[in-house]
Amino acid sequence: MTTKFASLRMRDFAKRSGVAILGGTVGVAPTIANAATGSQSIVSGGFKWFINTNITFLSTSSNFGFSEASATQPMQTENGSSQTLNDAFDGAMGWHVHPTGVIANSDKGLNGYQATGGVTLSPASPVAEQAATVTGNVEVLQGLNVTGQLYFPAGQGVARAILTLQNPSASAITVQVTNDNNLGSDANTKIDTTSSGDNVFQLGQDNWVISHQDIGVGMPITDPTITLAGMKLASSADYVDGDDNPYQYFNVTVPAGGTKRVMTLVRLSRSATVAQAVASTFNDLNSLRQAGYVSDLSEDELRSIVNWNYMGFPDLTPALSGPTSLTVGQATNMTLTVTNGGTGTNTDGTLTVTLPTGVNLTTPPAGCIANGTQGFTCTLGAIAAADASATPPVAAGVQTLNFAVTASTVPVAPASISAVITAVTGESNTANNSTSLSVTGAVVVSNTQPVPGLGTVALAGLSGALALMGTRRRRKDLKDTKGENVHQ
Known part of the structure; x- marks a missing residue:
């Protein structure tokens, strides 16, 4: 040879x-x-x-x-x-x-x-x-x-x-x-x-x-x-x-x-x-x-390469949605989606969500671990990639995570809920691995209003009116009594 x-x-x-x-x-x-x-x-x-x-x-x-x-x-x-x-x-x-x-x-x-x-x-x-x-x-x-x-x-x-x-x-x-x-x-x-x-x-x-x-x-x-x-x-x-x-x-x-x-x-x-x-x-x-x-x-x-098994690469992108105005003391539901826009299914990945000061975690997504009251961490499951060549074409996979937060005070601006994806094997594009949602807060105002204070003249008028109503009531009662005696 x-x-x-x-x-x-x-x-x-x-x-x-x-x-x-x-x-x-x-x-x-x-x-x-x-x-x-x-x-x-x-x-x-x-x-x-x-x-x-x-x-x-x-x-x-x-x-x-x-x-x-x-x-x-x-x-x-x-x-x-x-x-x-x-x-x-x-x-x-x-x-x-x-x-x-x-x-x-x-x-x-x-x-x-x-x-x-x-x-x-x-x-x-x-x-x-x-x-x-x-x-x-x-x-x-x-x-x-x-x-x-x-x-x-x-x-x-x-x-x-x-x-x-x-x-x-x-x-x-x-x-x-x-x-x-x-x-x-x-x-x-x-x-x-x-x-x-x-x-x-x-x-x-x-x-x-x-x-x-x-x-x-x-x-x-x-x-x-x-x-x-x-x-x-x-x-x-x-x-x-x-x-x-x-x-x-x-x-x-x-x-x-x-x-x-x-x-x-x-x-x-x-x-x-x-x-x-x-x-x-x-x-x-x-x-x-x-x-x-x-x-x-x-x-x-x-x-098209015959001697290397094709392995597409995952490309995971997070997105946050939900109300941006939080009411102090009331729980608010939020949604976080992770979309795989790559060409291969991910095998791993870590998602970390962090809450701003004044906003506390009420309920983490199922299967995720709370990081005290200021956020949570999730281990991502496999998310399928899109395949336009399939019959019919396959859309990009999405994983949805629901959680709830409660504002304990009005958040100090700028305040944002942030989400970051890390540790995805085979992912080459990490520029789109983070997102945030800006939030504000408001204090609840009670619908029960106090009675305004009355002045001296108003009180005197009110007292006179009440006395007159009482006199008339007594006269009517006396008249009714005399009528009853006559009939007897």
Whole structure:
């Protein structure tokens, strides 16, 4: 397997000496950056990555990808020595698209993606440690429009390779896509660890592997430690000690008029210890989101990747509603809703509501914990995300929480009830995780009014009237008595 990328050593010579290999012969390299084989380089994460572009000849290794990568300055390695690490690859991240049922090694020279005609850089003139994208021209392989792309996150020793397969036909096309690598460590290749925690790669379990060139105790380390990721869902893959040619095969069916993608990543580190400390960023799509390694891709592009299980991201937003004028001493009902406007269901999250001075919690939402009288905390349950592609379309999920508050005094303006969402795994947008509701207060005025005070004249008049009424009443009673006596 070590002969797969043998011709890259000649291209490395051409790269360093300023000549190009064209049609199997050596000639003077053109001065245009994108016109010569292996002429494009990107500096990222303290390493200079040399990219094969505009391949104009056929061999088992002449494909869009890396010919080599080297450190730009000395680094402290695993054994404590300071070395300018180099020779990270003898060819890596090469792509081939084969018919199904064909032994991949038998026709790589004829079915490799070669970025013929050059590449497009974004930005056009990337500077060191700046995020950069290198996209090759479209080539037709097995009836598919195939495009290769490399992406370098800013300031990271990471490169992401994506092969895009677009089917222009009216029928589905199934192919086998191969991602090949030569790590340059030959028989000294040593696996340090895998994503399952041991040092043996297992298909279907391990998504990433860390390895280095083990040249013996006490010997200086001259090659970077390499992490490869994206192998867990491969149809077939191989990564073992003593073999520096790890590979992955993917059986890909592209529907009529549709698009599918295959994505792998590689990280270069100065030591296995450093590599292991950040390896979890390659666990799944959500960890890639958190690290910023797929921030340039749309959700539709992420859904089309066949070898990473699509994981949408939650995007939770709180909203408060209820009366904004509180009556002192009376309980007032409030409603808080949490809406998931993202593309994935949340698995966790904490909601904290805080009340202003003068407003006390009367009743917290069911299942939430009161924080004294000044608020409460809730552990959020799963809230489904919207799915416009579903039949019928699914609306964004909403969780509703009801609670009651009572104003003990008139709140001092400005006074607000606030709500904040934190600790949501996989959430990248936290700018909309808080809200508030301004409130005011009023004191209840009793409807019972006191009788106004009467003056001296009014009292005299009232007394006279009452006396007159009494006299008339007595006369009437006397008259009634005399009448009764006559009749007797």
